[in-house]
Amino acid sequence: MNLNLAVISGDGIGPEVVREARKVLDRIAEKYGHEIHYTDLLMGGASIDIHGVPLTDETIEIAKSSDAVLMGSIGGNAATSPWYKLPADRRPEAGLLKLRKSLGLFANLRPAILYKELQDACPLRKDISDKGFDMMIMRELTGGLYFGARETKEVDGVMTAIDTLTYNENEIRRIAKRAFDIAGKRRKKVCSVDKANVLDSSRLWRKVVEEVAKEYPEIELTHMLVDNCAMQLVKDPAQFDVILTENMFGDILSDEASMVTGSIGMLASASLNDSKFGLYEPSGGSAPDIAGQNIANPIATILSAAMMLRYSFDLDKEANAIEQAVSQVLAEGYRTGDIMSEGCRRVGTTEMGDLIAERV
Numbered sequence: 606m607n608l609n610l611a612v613i614s615g616d617g618i619g620p621e622v623v624r625e626a627r628k629v630l631d632r633i634a635e636k637y638g639h640e641i642h643y644t645d646l647l648m649g650g651a652s653i654d655i656h657g658v659p660l661t662d663e664t665i666e667i668a669k670s671s672d673a674v675l676m677g678s679i680g681g682n683a684a685t686s687p688w689y690k691l692p693a694d695r696r697p698e699a700g701l702l703k704l705r706k707s708l709g710l711f712a713n714l715r716p717a718i719l720y721k722e723l724q725d726a727c728p729l730r731k732d733i734s735d736k737g738f739d740m741m742i743m744r745e746l747t748g749g750l751y752f753g754a755r756e757t758k759e760v761d762g763v764m765t766a767i768d769t770l771t772y773n774e775n776e777i778r779r780i781a782k783r784a785f786d787i788a789g790k791r792r793k794k795v796c797s798v799d800k801a802n803v804l805d806s807s808r809l810w811r812k813v814v815e816e817v818a819k820e821y822p823e824i825e826l827t828h829m830l831v832d833n834c835a836m837q838l839v840k841d842p843a844q845f846d847v848i849l850t851e852n853m854f855g856d857i858l859s860d861e862a863s864m865v866t867g868s869i870g871m872l873a874s875a876s877l878n879d880s881k882f883g884l885y886e887p888s889g890g891s892a893p894d895i896a897g898q899n900i901a902n903p904i905a906t907i908l909s910a911a912m913m914l915r916y917s918f919d920l921d922k923e924a925n926a927i928e929q930a931v932s933q934v935l936a937e938g939y940r941t942g943d944i945m946s947e948g949c950r951r952v953g954t955t956e957m958g959d960l961i962a963e964r965v
């Protein structure tokens with residue numbers, strides 16, 4: 606297969622971790638007979654330094670014409686970097702928001718997996734973490750409260766702020782279908798999270814999700830109120846396979862789920878549009894505090910590349926090979942500093958990439 610990838614290495618640790626993901630992808634291409642073409646693009650601070658803006662129209666066009674985008678992270682230290690003296694719409698993060706919007710990425714996927722070898726890093730009680738967990742949080746990314754009309758005004762002499770939460774049935778249907786498709790590749794369970802006891806938008810959400818579920822008789826659908834879900838994530842995370850939810854609930858729950866795994870350096874993510882196209886990036890930021898020292902954990906980016914193979918190219922066997930290689934390297938006791946524990950062997954970014962590529 607020919608894979609035409611746009612690569613945005615970005616700032617901070619971005620170039621270091623993306624280099625390792627490419628190393629692993631190259632090994633996959635060699636082993637399974639694929640051709641990968643990479644086109645390097647600038648975004649964030651790296652683009653400001655060259656073009657004066659965090660994202661150019663040309664970059665957007667090239668990203669659009671690729672099959673998928675592999676990204677590191679963008680941004681710098683807000684206190685010290687000159688990028689943050691610029692107006693908000695010219696700072697590094699503005700580039701990412703614009704790119705997501707231009708590419709129509711409406712579905713955000715964040716897996717939260719507890720690796721047995723990293724159980725010590727999990728802040729949950731041992732009897733809970735003993736059961737392990739492997740869930741996918743599927744968050745709607747372009748609707749809801751964050752995109753509704755808002756205003757602050759005086760009403761009867763009192764300052765009043767209004768934010769609007771809007772969803773239409775099409776927006777709900779397309780993310781629900783995506784969630785059911787993805788559950789079909791996993792353990793075939795969708796838990797839809799809403800606040801249907803209070804919000805109209807949640808009642809519509811629940812109705813549309815139930816309609817979509819009829820097209821997927823092999824998938825089990827349950828509903829859960831968001832406050833209960835926040836509790837269940839720390840009480841019994843093993844119960845979840847795919848969690849499907851709207852924008853703001855997903856924002857909060859995906860952070861909660863990722864923190865119960867214990868390490869930001871392990872967390873992959875994907876944002877998809879209504880075709881096979883997606884943008885794949887680690888959940889963490891550009892970690893300027895550790896940039897350039899060869900100590901960043903490249904696993905989140907390597908696992909994001911595995912998600913890319915699975916969701917943009919349907920290369921499940923290849924994605925599994927990467928995920929198994931990561932598990933094997935952890936089982937053999939190799940760790941970067943962020944996930945180090947007693948009795949393990951500390952390795953740098955490059956060596957971790959080498960080990961995973963070798964195990965593939």
Ligand code: NAD
Pocket residue numbers: 618622677678679680681682683698701869870886888889890891892893894895900901902903905943
């Ligand atoms: P961060 O995720 O970059 O760092 C938080 C902590 O986690 C730091 O101590 C860092 O060293 C550590 N960390 C993160 N990734 C790691 C890895 N792979 N291996 C080892 N340790 C890792 O968050 P922050 O410090 O709040 O933000 C730094 C910059 O990143 C900011 O400019 C922020 O805007 C940007 N950011 C970008 C994205 C993105 O590109 N999608 C996301 C979040 C933050």
